[in-house]
């Protein structure tokens with residue numbers, strides 16, 4: 475087929491990864507400065523209704539940490555395994571971010587902790603915040619922290635805390651708490667949705683560094699909120715009917731004048747909306763493109779990632795456990811008919 479020169483819509487790359495990587499629930503994905511794809515998965519563990527008690531305490535601690543490598547590095551062109559690490563460390567992997575030096579920033583919802591590991595991977599973290607298996611909402615504890623985003627210009631980092639807190643916390647590169655904001659969304663709200671600055675599961679973070687903003691996938695409110703990174707002041711909101719009721723993950727890419735990639739989730743109530751990815755123009759919230767791996771769409775997309783100067787977008791799912799690669803139709807490998 476002729477390459478559609480004008481067709482820049484994202485299409486799934488067939489047979490990527492080429493091999494079955496045997497991953498568990500894939501909760502996080504990030505692209506490192508070298509353009510490799512890193513995924514965070516749960517091996518043989520799943521997060522289900524029995525994982526936590528009513529006080530948000532993890533119930534399977536006696537199983538010990540996951541005994542397979544939970545961080546897997548993939549070659550971007552073939553999806554082949556480059557390297558893996560993280561055996562014997564994590565209990566319930568969740569968020570994964572990588573900074574400009576290739577360090578890993580990870581959250582574990584069972585441990586209620588945030589970790590920084592070196593680009594080489596390791597068994598001992600460079601930084602560990604929160605108290606292992608102790609949920610809390612003070613300055614020293616998280617409650618199922620969901621994600622991290624790093625401001626490479628200062629080394630400051632942001633934590634989406636989390637499933638059982640409703641706040642964004644800003645830390646300096648050495649882990650000192652600088653700022654925090656956010657409150658649980660009130661139950662009743664009008665058509666315009668809950669007030670900005672309130673959350674219902676701040677689930678994923680994207681750093682729009684060139685804009686000086688950090689954006690949050692406010693999951694159960696089906697929207698993305700952005701805040702200025704200096705004082706945490708609300709700057710803008712993205713909420714479209716097409717998103718349906720839940721937005722699981724958000725990614726910012728400065729290309730194309732600045733876009734967000736986001737994935738929604740299965741509709742829980744009301745008319746089912748397609749489960750798909752969206753490319754949204756940052757300046758005005760216009761949906762530029764939607765993407766899905768098959769006609770049926772995704773099942774349970776959980777994170778999305780891309781990198782500057784790279785047109786690929788990656789999505790991971792927690793059931794079935796998948797890693798997908800999307801590229802613009804006019805960049806698909808040549809199809810000789």
Ligand SMILES: O=C(N[C@@H](O)C(=O)O)c1ccccc1
Nearest residue numbers: 499501521522523568776792
């Ligand atoms: O949201 C949930 N899980 C996902 O986000 C995840 O697995 O990260 C969840 C919530 C309640 C019970 C069981 C699972």
